[in-house]
Amino acid sequence: MTKPTADRSLESGSDRGLDARPTDIESGRGIPSWLAASITYCSRCGAELHFGEVPGEERHRLACLSCGFVAYVNPRLVVTTLPLTDDGELVLIRRGIEPGIGSWAQPGGFLEVDETVTEAARRETLEETGLIVEPGEIVGLYTRLEAAVVVLAFEARVMGGEPATSPESLEVRTFAPDAIPWDGIAFKTTYWAIVDWLARRHPEIQPGDPAVLRR
């Protein structure tokens, strides 16, 4: 495995883009089987959906042979923040639910259909940490073909609130940039978001070699 470095040009490793770093799945493999298994019937007429050629479509689709409805399957957006205290420490949560229970991650969750990305960042961070944050620059976007999601990570400033746990977060803690709990990180997306944030704000700090990249 290539040692992560602050020089991003060395680690992209493919022409799929930097957002491809957290995914092990090749592009062009279609709908993940776990997701296809949950999309069985036509939401318009109730007939069974079939996967295959559809007139006018350049790739195979899930479609209804009865009414012609095409069930497009697209990834969902997960909005996350890297909240920073006035001391420049990073807030992470120890996850209370799967996936990644017991490990450290940044707060975040699925974007709702009736809110902006910025609102989602504030809401999810408040729900999981008790902290009021103001999202700032986007640190990165990360594709997870395994989970059919794209994860957006904002840098965010803690403006108020009090650290509070929730069913989703067993612990809310701050970490100095040179004391990130690398081996306890829950997700590859968390790892790459912190790596990209360090490269931007603390290029002198070398990222660790966490267990999550070896799984």
Ligand SMILES: [Zn+2]
């Ligand atoms: Zn139908």
